[in-house]
Amino acid sequence: MAATWNDAIxxxxxSTASHSNSLVMSFSEKRLPxxxxxxFAQNNEKKSHDDxxxxxxxxxxxxxxxxxxxxxxxxxxxxxxxxxxxxxELAALVAELHDMNAENHRLRVLVDQVNNDYNALHxxxxxxxxxxxRNRGDQAIEKKGKKEGMVPRQFLEMGGFSERDKAFQQYLExxxxxxxxxxxxxxxxxxxxxxxxxxxNSSKARxxxxxxxxxxxxxxxxxxxxxxxxxxxxxxxxxETMAIIKKARVSVRTRSxxxxxADGCQWRKYGQKMxxxxxxxxxxxxxxxxxxxxxxxxxxxxxVLITTYEGQHNHPLPxxxxxxxxxxxAAASMLLSGSMPSADGLINPTILESAAFPCSxxxxxxxxxxxxxxxxxxxxxxxxxxxxxxxxxxxxxxxLAPLLSEKFMSxxxxxxDTVNAATAAITADPNFTSALVAAITSxxxxxxxxxxxxxxxxxxxxxxNA
DNA sequence: CGTGTTTGACCGGCGC
DNA sequence: GCGCCGGTCAAACACG
Numbered sequence: 202m203a204a205t206w207n208d209a210i211x212x213x214x215x216s217t218a219s220h221s222n223s224l225v226m227s228f229s230e231k232r233l234p235x236x237x238x239x240x241f242a243q244n245n246e247k248k249s250h251d252d253x254x255x256x257x258x259x260x261x262x263x264x265x266x267x268x269x270x271x272x273x274x275x276x277x278x279x280x281x282x283x284x285x286x287x288x289x290e291l292a293a294l295v296a297e298l299h300d301m302n303a304e305n306h307r308l309r310v311l312v313d314q315v316n317n318d319y320n321a322l323h324x325x326x327x328x329x330x331x332x333x334x335r336n337r338g339d340q341a342i343e344k345k346g347k348k349e350g351m352v353p354r355q356f357l358e359m360g361g362f363s364e365r366d367k368a369f370q371q372y373l374e375x376x377x378x379x380x381x382x383x384x385x386x387x388x389x390x391x392x393x394x395x396x397x398x399x400x401x402n403s404s405k406a407r408x409x410x411x412x413x414x415x416x417x418x419x420x421x422x423x424x425x426x427x428x429x430x431x432x433x434x435x436x437x438x439x440x441e442t443m444a445i446i447k448k449a450r451v452s453v454r455t456r457s458x459x460x461x462x463a464d465g466c467q468w469r470k471y472g473q474k475m476x477x478x479x480x481x482x483x484x485x486x487x488x489x490x491x492x493x494x495x496x497x498x499x500x501x502x503x504x505v506l507i508t509t510y511e512g513q514h515n516h517p518l519p520x521x522x523x524x525x526x527x528x529x530x531a532a533a534s535m536l537l538s539g540s541m542p543s544a545d546g547l548i549n550p551t552i553l554e555s556a557a558f559p560c561s562x563x564x565x566x567x568x569x570x571x572x573x574x575x576x577x578x579x580x581x582x583x584x585x586x587x588x589x590x591x592x593x594x595x596x597x598x599x600x601l602a603p604l605l606s607e608k609f610m611s612x613x614x615x616x617x618d619t620v621n622a623a624t625a626a627i628t629a630d631p632n633f634t635s636a637l638v639a640a641i642t643s644x645x646x647x648x649x650x651x652x653x654x655x656x657x658x659x660x661x662x663x664x665x666n667a
Numbered sequence: 668c669g670t671g672t673t674t675g676a677c678c679g680g681c682g683c
Numbered sequence: 684g685c686g687c688c689g690g691t692c693a694a695a696c697a698c699g
Contacts, residue, residue, distance in 0.1 A: 469670095469671070469672090470671075470672060470673085471672090471691070471692080471693095472673090472674085472690070472691060472692080473672090473673070473674075474688090474689070474690075474691095476688090476689080477687085477688065477689090483689085483690095485690070485691075489671095497690095
């Protein structure tokens with residue numbers, strides 16, 4: 202990584218007087234990375250203004266682990282000096298460098314493994330929720346969600362990610378890689394077991410107590426075990442989580458003459474109310490592409506159309522609606538992940554409420570945990586040009602959906618402060634929200650000519666949900 | 668006649 | 684307990 206040379210190395214040109222680029226490398230008491238050494242040589246080459254002379258300085262490790270500093274001059278190779286006194290020290294540094302590289306590689310493998318495992322578990326959780334969601338009636342779920350309200354923290358978040366972070370942090374604090382690996386494996390096994398409602402949780406807890414090697418992991422869970430157990434014992438946890446997802450809202454603000462947003466879905470108006478403080482009526486729509494689809498929304502204000510998506514489609518969507526649906530769904534998932542309570546309890550809603558995302562030049566995405574349900578708002582009204590330079594197509598927008606989730610995960614080093622994590626998910630990349638907004642706007646812009654505010658009622662879209 | 672919209676009534680949550 | 688308000692229901696109506 203870095204070399205310490207106490208001796209001044211003078212590389213003088215001995216052939217031509219014009220090539221007086223005496224490279225004086227004074228590294229006394231100064232550590233320079235290798236790339237800086239190389240840059241130093243190249244910079245000096247530029248100063249020479251001599252194109253015929255190409256000087257490449259490199260450090261190579263010979264078979265006897267000696268380190269030679271060589272200079273290539275017009276193809277010639279000349280050994281400058283050997284530093285026998287420094288040989289052992291440099292060799293030790295190189296060995297250390299190799300060790301650190303190997304350790305770095307192991308860390309990369311570990312991180313990749315953690316990410317892969319998390320993704321796999323995430324998919325497993327989604328499948329489980331979908332399965333349970335199909336088995337149970339939507340009405341039962343809605344009633345359940347209404348009665349029980351918010352369920353603390355997504356289950357996978359509790360058992361998996363945050364604990365893995367702790368394990369990784371413990372590794373960084375000096376513990377052995379093997380220990381953290383075993384911890385992670387243990388966490389994953391517990392997470393998987395937690396996803397299986399048939400497991401005996403008490404026996405699992407007993408096993409953890411009997412195993413002294415799991416003390417660390419148990420300590421990690423100590424403050425969360427009540428919550429964990431309370432959740433693990435419930436068969437309806439997936440349904441409850443599904444209810445939360447259904448209640449999470451993604452709000453899109455657009456400027457539109459139409460009373461509806463043309464996003465490719467079929468909407469049926471089932472009510473209209475005059476909202477207090479708003480002269481414009483608020484209309485309520487349901488997705489009619491499938492009976493029982495939980496996605497609903499309302500729009501208000503004539504100049505600024507506010508479309509609020511609530512729930513997730515439980516049926517296949519046409520390509521025209523896929524992009525918007527997947528994006529809003531991912532945004533809702535991200536919102537839920539970020540709105541989950543911390544270890545100290547529920548997040549103070551005012552924190553989320555004030556968590557405005559300073560994306561780009563203006564706040565285009567805002568988080569709101571104001572009652573009754575957490576909402577993420579994408580403000581497209583500040584987009585001056587609906588056909589922005591991004592011009593993302595629908596399929597490209599669909600790629601943004603997993604990006605939303607990945608963004609959240611990648612910048613989520615610790616869930617002890619989930620608000621910061623959710624905020625960082627978007628603010629980490631200033632262009633991300635801009636691209637998202639541009640993509641949604643492009644969809645709206647391209648959809649209008651076909652729909653003209655009236656959605657197709659011909660029923661050409663099939664629904665496989667009986 | 669089928670489908671979608673309109674609109675007043677109804678219900679439940681929430682604050683005072 | 685009461686009233687307000689948001690959300691939903693359902694009958695009446697409109698339209699192709």
